[in-house]
Amino acid sequence: MERLPILKIGQMLLVSIQVDLRDDMVIALQEDLADRIVETGARGVVIDITALDIVDSFTGRMLATIAALSRVLDAETVVVGMRPAVAITLVELGLSLDGIKTALDVERGMRLLSSARGTAR
Amino acid sequence: MTAQELPISGDADVVRVRQAVRAAAVQAKLSLVDQTKLVTAASELARNTLTYGGGGGALVEQVDNGLRKGVKAVFRDKGPGIADVAQALTDGFTSGSGMGLGLGGARRLVDEFAIETAPGDGTTVTVVKWAR
Numbered sequence: 001m002e003r004l005p006i007l008k009i010g011q012m013l014l015v016s017i018q019v020d021l022r023d024d025m026v027i028a029l030q031e032d033l034a035d036r037i038v039e040t041g042a043r044g045v046v047i048d049i050t051a052l053d054i055v056d057s058f059t060g061r062m063l064a065t066i067a068a069l070s071r072v073l074d075a076e077t078v079v080v081g082m083r084p085a086v087a088i089t090l091v092e093l094g095l096s097l098d099g100i101k102t103a104l105d106v107e108r109g110m111r112l113l114s115s116a117r118g119t120a121r
Numbered sequence: 122m123t124a125q126e127l128p129i130s131g132d133a134d135v136v137r138v139r140q141a142v143r144a145a146a147v148q149a150k151l152s153l154v155d156q157t158k159l160v161t162a163a164s165e166l167a168r169n170t171l172t173y174g175g176g177g178g179a180l181v182e183q184v185d186n187g188l189r190k191g192v193k194a195v196f197r198d199k200g201p202g203i204a205d206v207a208q209a210l211t212d213g214f215t216s217g218s219g220m221g222l223g224l225g226g227a228r229r230l231v232d233e234f235a236i237e238t239a240p241g242d243g244t245t246v247t248v249v250k251w252a253r
Contacts, residue, residue, distance in 0.1 A: 020140070022132040023168070054139065054157055056164040057223055085157040093161060093226040094212055 004029050006036050012113060013037065013075075014106070016048040026062045033066055037073045044113035045070050048106050050081030060095040067100045076116060078102065080109035124182035129170045129196075138167040138179045142194055149183050149190040151252050159192060159250040162227040166196045166246050169223050174198025174244055184249065191232070191251035199243040206236055 001024060007014045013036055015029065033045060047063065049055065055063075067077040078101045082090075090097065103109035125145075127138050142163040146156040163179070170177045177198030184193045203209045210225045224246075228234040233249035 020136045022136055024132050053143070054161045054164060056161050056168075057226060058164075058168060083157075085154045088154055089157045089161050089230065092158065092229055093165075094229070095226075 001025070001028065003032060006032060008036070008040055008042065009110075011040075011042055012044040012046060012110060013040065013042045014046045014048065016050075016106075018051045021052065021059060023058055026059060030062060030066055030069065034069055034073065037070055037075050043075050044110075045075055045077040046106060046109045046113065047077065047079045048081050048109075049079060049086075050083070050105075052086065053083070055082070055086050055090055055095075057093060057095060060090065060093075060097060063100055064097060076101065076113055078109040078112055080104065080106050124180055127179045127181065128176075129167050129178055129198075130176040131171070135164060135167045135171060138181070138194075139164050141179075141181045142192065145181050145183055145192045146250070149192050149252050151192065151250060155250055155253065158230040159194075159248075162230040162248055162250075163194050163196075165223040165227040166194070166248065169244075169246075170196045170198045170200075174200030177243075186251075189251045189253075191249050193247065193249045196246045197243065198245075202240045202242045202244055203236075203238045204240045206238060210236075 004015055004017060004025060063079055070077045080103045103112050125141055127141055128134055129138060139160050143156060143160050146159050167179055180195040182193050184191045212225045231248040231250050235247045238244040
């Protein structure tokens with residue numbers, strides 16, 4: 001099965017989703033991220049969804065689960081790059097993404113993480 | 122455009138249904154936001170067909186009512202059906218592991234929504250989104 005690559009940058013992990021997400025890839029990502037956070041001691045996770053043309057309730061739940069599980073493992077998650085049409089649709093769908101930090105792009109997301117926790121390097 | 126019948130029997134089929142609905146929505150000249158809403162609704166419904174209906178199919182076609190163009194998508198399964206449709210459409214209700222936003226959420230994202238189901242008789246959900 002195709003898996004999403006997780007890049008380590010300083011004390012952060014970056015996942016940039018560039019393909020049409022299948023549900024099984026989403027589930028694998030949760031497990032892979034949990035492993036990588038523990039393995040690397042990363043303090044932050046940035047998930048770039050710039051290329052995603054939709055976020056449905058399954059993907060939304062995945063983002064919330066990743067945020068929650070990374071918190072338990074002492075890392076913060078920021079979701080970056082949500083398209084305006086996706087944001088409008090998410091709100092109408094009824095998904096509030098409570099507890100998920102967001103930023104407009106990867107750079108701002110990383111800045112948010114490092115200023116919040118002093119984890120720049 | 123002729124109607125396109127797509128099987129739904131795995132995660133990859135859900136992706137294919139999304140892509141077919143997106144292509145039809147672009148052809149019908151739906152706005153980007155309306156395309157996104159329709160494709161998101163289709164994703165929820167295709168996953169329902171797979172998860173709760175045990176698989177089935179989707180029919181995607183362009184429609185034209187003389188005034189406007191639109192896209193119609195029909196999701197069919199021969200699964201156990203839904204005993205209480207009103208309850209299934211309620212936000213937060215789920216019989217599975219989801220968030221309970223699928224059916225009610227999908228209804229909010231489209232212009233027309235119809236559901237035909239009976240216990241033991243499968244489920245058919247029809248949605249239409251019109252170009253503005």
